[in-house]
Amino acid sequence: MATGFFGEANRIKGSVYRGSFNGDDAAVKVMKGDVSSEINLLKRINHSNIIRLSGFCVHGGNTYLVYEHAANGSLSDWLHSNKQQTYSPLTWKQRVQIAYDVADALNYLHNYANPPYIHKNLKTGSILLDSVFRAKLSNFGLARTTANEEEEGGLQLTRHVVGTQGYMAPEYIENGVITPKLDVFAFGVVILELLSRREATAADEGGGDHEELLSSSIRKVLEGDNVREKLRGFIDHSLGQEYPLDLAFSMAQLAKSCVAHDLNTRPAIQEVFMTLSKILSSSLDWDPSYELEQSTSTGHPHGR
Structure with a gap:
C-alpha cells in the first residue's frame, strides 16, 4: 500500500488520502478508535x-x-463547491442517474443485505462519483443493522442523536426513533439538492438566526398556485431549459413524499427506487428540443 507517506499533495479531503493498492488507485482513510462495525x-x-x-x-x-x-x-463538491471552474454543472441525465444509483444502494441495504442495514448518515458528502459519474455510497460509520427490529416492535430508539443538520428526520431529532424511513427522509433531501443545487440548510432570507431547511421549502413550491413557475424558480438555473419539466415535477413530488413529517406517510425505499427507475428511463429518452417547443405553450404541471 503506497500513499506517499500521507503527504499533503495526496490528501483528498480530511483524513482521506490518494494511494495505490495492488497497482490500482485507492483512497486510504486514516481513522482512530474502533471502526470494526x-x-x-x-x-x-x-x-x-x-x-x-x-x-x-x-x-x-x-x-x-x-x-x-x-x-x-x-456529490457535495459538484453541487456546492465555490470552485466553478473545477466543477461544471451536472446535466439533468447525470443527476437522475445519481439519484437512481443511490436509491439502488439504499434498496439493497434495506431489503437485500443480510442482515439489512440503515445507513443513518446519508448526505451529498457521503455520495462519491466515479470516473463516469456513477454514484458510490460511502461513510458507513453510523450504519446500524435492523436485524432485531421485529423483536423491538419495528423500530429502534437511541438517546445519542448524531447526524448532519438538514438531513435528520424529525422523529429522530425529537425522539431518537430509528427506522429505514430515516434514510428515506435524507434521500429526499439529496433529491432536492440535485434538483435545485441548494444546500440542505440555508440562512434565513429574512436575515435572522433561523436556518431554512430545504426539506421544508419544497412544500411551498408544490402547494398552491403557479406550481410550474415556482418549480422553474426552484430548479438549478445553471440547467437553463436543458431538463424536462414534467420529469422534474415527478422528481420534486417524489422528494416531497420522502421528506414528509410523518414517517408512516413516507414511501419505502423500494417504491422510491421503482419510481426513479421510470424517471430515469424517460430521462434517457428525453429530447431537449421537445422542451424548447413546450416552453412557449401552457400545459404540464399546474397548481394542485
Missing part, C-alpha cells in the same frame, strides 16, 4: 453503488481503510 459491514456487502473496501490494516493506534478510488470525488 464499518469494516464488518463492508466486508459483508457487495453492490456496484456501494464503495468497495479493498483492505485495511492497524498500525500505531490508527486504522487504515483502503477503498476503491472514486475519481470525481463527492
Whole structure:
C-alpha cells in the first residue's frame, strides 16, 4: 500500500488520502478508535453503488481503510463547491442517474443485505462519483443493522442523536426513533439538492438566526398556485431549459413524499427506487428540443 507517506499533495479531503493498492488507485482513510462495525459491514456487502473496501490494516493506534478510488470525488463538491471552474454543472441525465444509483444502494441495504442495514448518515458528502459519474455510497460509520427490529416492535430508539443538520428526520431529532424511513427522509433531501443545487440548510432570507431547511421549502413550491413557475424558480438555473419539466415535477413530488413529517406517510425505499427507475428511463429518452417547443405553450404541471 503506497500513499506517499500521507503527504499533503495526496490528501483528498480530511483524513482521506490518494494511494495505490495492488497497482490500482485507492483512497486510504486514516481513522482512530474502533471502526470494526464499518469494516464488518463492508466486508459483508457487495453492490456496484456501494464503495468497495479493498483492505485495511492497524498500525500505531490508527486504522487504515483502503477503498476503491472514486475519481470525481463527492456529490457535495459538484453541487456546492465555490470552485466553478473545477466543477461544471451536472446535466439533468447525470443527476437522475445519481439519484437512481443511490436509491439502488439504499434498496439493497434495506431489503437485500443480510442482515439489512440503515445507513443513518446519508448526505451529498457521503455520495462519491466515479470516473463516469456513477454514484458510490460511502461513510458507513453510523450504519446500524435492523436485524432485531421485529423483536423491538419495528423500530429502534437511541438517546445519542448524531447526524448532519438538514438531513435528520424529525422523529429522530425529537425522539431518537430509528427506522429505514430515516434514510428515506435524507434521500429526499439529496433529491432536492440535485434538483435545485441548494444546500440542505440555508440562512434565513429574512436575515435572522433561523436556518431554512430545504426539506421544508419544497412544500411551498408544490402547494398552491403557479406550481410550474415556482418549480422553474426552484430548479438549478445553471440547467437553463436543458431538463424536462414534467420529469422534474415527478422528481420534486417524489422528494416531497420522502421528506414528509410523518414517517408512516413516507414511501419505502423500494417504491422510491421503482419510481426513479421510470424517471430515469424517460430521462434517457428525453429530447431537449421537445422542451424548447413546450416552453412557449401552457400545459404540464399546474397548481394542485
